[in-house]
Amino acid sequence: MKKVLDQFSEFEIPSYKKWREVTEKSLKGTTFEQGLVTETYEGILLQPMYRKEDAENLPFIHTLPGKAPFTRGTHTLTNGWEINQEINVATPIEFNKVARHDLNRGQTALNIVLDTPTKWAVNATDVASEAGKAGLSISGIKDITNILEGINIKNVPIHVHAGANSLPLFSLFIAHLEQAELPVEDLCGCLGMDPLGELVTSGSLPYELADCYTLMTDLTKWANYHTPNLQTVLVHGNAYHNGGSSAVEELAFSLSTGVEYLHELTSRGVDVNIAARCIRFSFSMGSDFFMEVAKLRAARALWARIVETFGGNEEAQRMTIHARTSAWTKTIFDPYVNMLRATTEAFAAAVGGADSIHVSCFDEAIQKSTDFSRRIARNTSIILKEEAQIVRAIDPAGGSWYVEVLTNEVAKKAWELFQQTEEKGSMSQAIINGFPQEVVQRTAVKRARNIEQRNDIFVGTNMYVNKDEKGLDWPADDETAQIVDHLQQVKSRAYIPVGSLIAKANKIEAAVQVAKQGASLGELAKATGRKTEAVICAKAILPTRGAISFEEHLKTEGAAVS
Numbered sequence: 001m002k003k004v005l006d007q008f009s010e011f012e013i014p015s016y017k018k019w020r021e022v023t024e025k026s027l028k029g030t031t032f033e034q035g036l037v038t039e040t041y042e043g044i045l046l047q048p049m050y051r052k053e054d055a056e057n058l059p060f061i062h063t064l065p066g067k068a069p070f071t072r073g074t075h076t077l078t079n080g081w082e083i084n085q086e087i088n089v090a091t092p093i094e095f096n097k098v099a100r101h102d103l104n105r106g107q108t109a110l111n112i113v114l115d116t117p118t119k120w121a122v123n124a125t126d127v128a129s130e131a132g133k134a135g136l137s138i139s140g141i142k143d144i145t146n147i148l149e150g151i152n153i154k155n156v157p158i159h160v161h162a163g164a165n166s167l168p169l170f171s172l173f174i175a176h177l178e179q180a181e182l183p184v185e186d187l188c189g190c191l192g193m194d195p196l197g198e199l200v201t202s203g204s205l206p207y208e209l210a211d212c213y214t215l216m217t218d219l220t221k222w223a224n225y226h227t228p229n230l231q232t233v234l235v236h237g238n239a240y241h242n243g244g245s246s247a248v249e250e251l252a253f254s255l256s257t258g259v260e261y262l263h264e265l266t267s268r269g270v271d272v273n274i275a276a277r278c279i280r281f282s283f284s285m286g287s288d289f290f291m292e293v294a295k296l297r298a299a300r301a302l303w304a305r306i307v308e309t310f311g312g313n314e315e316a317q318r319m320t321i322h323a324r325t326s327a328w329t330k331t332i333f334d335p336y337v338n339m340l341r342a343t344t345e346a347f348a349a350a351v352g353g354a355d356s357i358h359v360s361c362f363d364e365a366i367q368k369s370t371d372f373s374r375r376i377a378r379n380t381s382i383i384l385k386e387e388a389q390i391v392r393a394i395d396p397a398g399g400s401w402y403v404e405v406l407t408n409e410v411a412k413k414a415w416e417l418f419q420q421t422e423e424k425g426s427m428s429q430a431i432i433n434g435f436p437q438e439v440v441q442r443t444a445v446k447r448a449r450n451i452e453q454r455n456d457i458f459v460g461t462n463m464y465v466n467k468d469e470k471g472l473d474w475p476a477d478d479e480t481a482q483i484v485d486h487l488q489q490v491k492s493r494a495y496i497p498v499g500s501l502i503a504k505a506n507k508i509e510a511a512v513q514v515a516k517q518g519a520s521l522g523e524l525a526k527a528t529g530r531k532t533e534a535v536i537c538a539k540a541i542l543p544t545r546g547a548i549s550f551e552e553h554l555k556t557e558g559a560a561v562s
Contacts, residue, residue, distance in 0.1 A: 016051060023048075040291065041246040041443055044409045050401035058408045060301055065394040067314075069304035071297050071407065072395035073353040074318040080391035081349070082356035083381045084109040084159050084322060088368055090132025090479040091486040092146035100150055102374060106382045109189060109356060110151065111159045112136055119163035119198075120206070121525030124490050132483040138169065139490045140520050144176040153182070157189030159322060159356065161234055161282075164205050166193035167215045167511060168524035170232075174508075175515035187227045190280045190322075192234025193219070196257045200431050201239045203540030209428055211529040213264040215507070220270055220278045222508040231320065233261050233279040240436065241284035242328050243541035244444025247295040248410060252417035253436045254281055255302055256427040262310055263426075276307045276316040283354075284326045285345040290406055292345070293397050296321060296352030298411035302418070323349035324358045330365040331547040333469055333554060334460025338362035343380050350390045351397050357381055365545060367476040437539045444544075451546055462550040495520040501527040 014022075020032065027035040036048040047054075055061055060069060066076035085107050089095040099110055113135035117127040123139045124131040131137045138144065162169045170191055177184045195212040199205050205212075219232045237254035245253075258279055265275035281299065285292045304317035325345035330338045339362045346359045359380045361373035369377075384390050397403040417439070424430035431437070450456040457463045496518045504510040511524055519527075 016049070019049075040288070041446060042248040042291065042410065042413055043246075044248075044406070044413060046406075050405055052401060055401040055404040058404055060408070061404055065398075068308070068317050070300040070318055072398050074300065074320075074355075075394070078391060078394055080385045081323075081354050081381075082109040082157060083107050083378060083385070084111045084157075084356035084358050085374065085378050085381075086111045086113045086324075086358050086360075086369075087374075088113040088135045090115070090135070090137060091482045092136065092138065092143040094479070094482055095136050095147055096149050096151070098371075098374075099147075101371075102378060103151065103156060105375070106378050109157045109159055111358060112147070114138065114160070114162065114169075118169070118521065119161070121163065121165060121168045121521055121530060123495075123520050123522035124487055126522060128487055131487060132479060137483070137486060137490075138172070138521060140493060140495065140518070141172050141175050141179065141515055142489075142493065144172045145180070148176065153177075153188070154186035157356075158187070158191060159189050160191045161197075161236065162191060162193050164193060164195040164198040164207055164212055165215055165525065165528060165530065166191055166232065167219055167507065167528050168521050170219060171508065171511035171515045171524060172521065174226075174512045178512065179516055184226055185228065188229035190231040190234055190320075192232055192280060194234045194236050194257075196260065196427055196431060197234075197236035197239055199428070199536060199538055200436065200541050201236075201543075203538055204534035205536045206531045206534055207529050208535055211502070213261075213268065215528060216261070217265055217268040217270055218507050220265060220275065222506075223278065224274050231278050231280045233265075235261070235279060235281045237281065237283045238324060238327075239541055239543075240440055241286065241326065242543035243440045244328065244447050244544060244546070245440040246443050247286065247288070247291050248413040248417060249436070249439055249443060250283060251295055251299055251302070251410070251414040252421060253427070254283070254299075255306065255414065255418050256421040256430070258303065259306060259422070260427045262307070266310065272307070272310045272312045273316040276310070276312045277318075280320045280322060282322045282324060284328070285323050285349045285352075286326050287329050287341060287345065289344055289348045290397075290403060291410070292348040293352040293403060294406040294410045296323070296349070296354060297395075297397075297403075297407045298414060300353070301407075301411055302415060321354045322356045322358070323352070323354035325349070325360045327360060327364060327543065328545050329458075330360060330362075330545060331458055331461045332365045332551055333547070334466050335362050335366060335472065337460050338364070339376060339380070342377060343384075346380055346384060347390075350384050353395060363472060363474070363476070366472065368479075370474045370476050372474045431538045432536065434539050437541055440541055447546060448549065452549065456546070458547045458550065461547045461554070465554065493520075494518060495523060498523040498527040502529055 024032050038046040060071040065072040089098050115135040115137050116130045118138045124137045223232050235257045237250040240250045266272050300319045303319040307317040325342045342359050349357045359377040361369040361377045363373045421430050498514050498519045501507045
């Protein structure tokens with residue numbers, strides 16, 4: 001090696017100044033900033049070159065993995081991430097079949113996607129037209145029994161986004177375990193409520209926020225004692241990402257949501273160390289690889305700072321991150337390219353240090369997943385983990401001058417927007433007044449313009465279009481008959497009426513007991529404060545995809561769409 005280096009000793013090592021002078025001459029009249037500096041949607045100016053001196057004075061540059069503020073990861077050793085694939089099957093029995101199949105083929109966590117009625121805590125028969133459309137339909141304890149049949153919950157963490165109020169669903173899970181004489185303390189993962197995420201996604205809540213926070217407090221206290229490895233709060237940044245936000249906006253609004261939950265829990269008597277540990281964050285991973293890596297690294301550092309300010313210890317400052325590859329970036333045309341998109345996005349999540357990862361199926365934008373599309377998505381994560389051996393390095397991007405500088409820039413920009421949001425009074429007040437919606441909308445408009453002008457590329461949609469496009473070779477199964485049969489079963493059940501549980505000293509125990517006696521999900525929701533009409537309203541951030549405008553144009557030209 002020394003001989004090789006000696007061969008170049010006659011050449012002078014150019015300084016950055018000299019390199020820049022030569023580079024500016026090659027631009028032929030265009031300034032360095034115009035020709036080589038790129039401004040991102042986050043308002044960050046990306047330089048064409050990063051040097052050691054750019055990173056050496058950064059605040060987190062000398063920190064270690066497993067040590068606060070956790071920029072480099074929350075653990076000193078790692079076995080990698082949970083392979084936490086979403087299973088969006090409509091009915092409990094079929095869900096169980098798919099779950100057991102996938103768990104036997106590499107999946108390590110049970111990601112239960114709920115349909116709209118279940119997330120609203122309404123019985124399937126009350127909104128029959130929506131039952132099973134967007135996910136799993138659950139109406140009572142029998143459904144939980146069917147879902148978990150033959151699945152060892154001690155070894156399989158669950159991940160459930162339960163909407164604004166998770167107590168009805170939570171009580172059904174606990175009731176099933178007690179009825180089956182299984183240890184409730186084995187339940188682990190996250191069965192989380194996110195009232196602010198639900199508000200900004202749907203535009204309304206059928207609960208008083210104060211009631212949601214009281215229920216969140218009761219659940220957190222109960223879970224801390226009975227199911228210590230189960231988190232009860234799930235902060236969804238996905239709502240902002242799916243609306244077209246930047247990475248900074250998704251991060252800042254997620255942090256503000258987390259702060260409100262932390263404040264409401266601690267003000268109701270939950271110790272900050274318990275409250276912080278019960279919160280899980282879910283982020284979407286976009287196509288800008290380095291930006292997404294920096295987002296996760298910055299998220300951990302900022303959350304550690306927030307929890308420390310609340311008085312939390314170092315253990316409580318560790319952020320738990322679930323990463324989901326972007327739904328916004330997926331296309332209906334040339335859909336197999338989505339496999340590549342999901343791979344790079346999952347790679348960013350792995351390099352960024354996510355604790356669990358869902359790799360979206362390539363047909364996500366077209367239909368419900370199939371056995372084939374789930375296998376490809378699941379194997380993407382397994383290959384990154386087992387063949388690419390990413391798990392052998394903690395913070396593999398650490399030390400890269402570019403990544404370190406970008407992490408710091410994302411953290412600064414996100415903190416500025418976080419502070420602006422906090423100045424509105426609280427995240428809930430900001431949502432009601434439309435602040436995050438306006439910010440995300442501005443970015444979404446910029447994205448749409450750049451996509452229209454082909455400055456942002458969707459391969460196979462607004463660039464390199466396949467004029468011979470054909471439909472998918474693997475259409476999703478028709479679930480109509482299964483849903484009809486499930487609705488008939490739900491209708492035939494003898495559900496018991498439930499009085500109000502709000503005033504009960506121990507709402508959780510009371511809810512579990514009536515759930516074991518046959519209370520339905522809908523009855524449990526009514527008993528815990530759900531109103532028949534919206535109590536709080538706000539402008540919704542509707543989920544969309546970047547390619548939609550071009551897809552509509554291609555449809556009018558007669559391109560085939562499955």
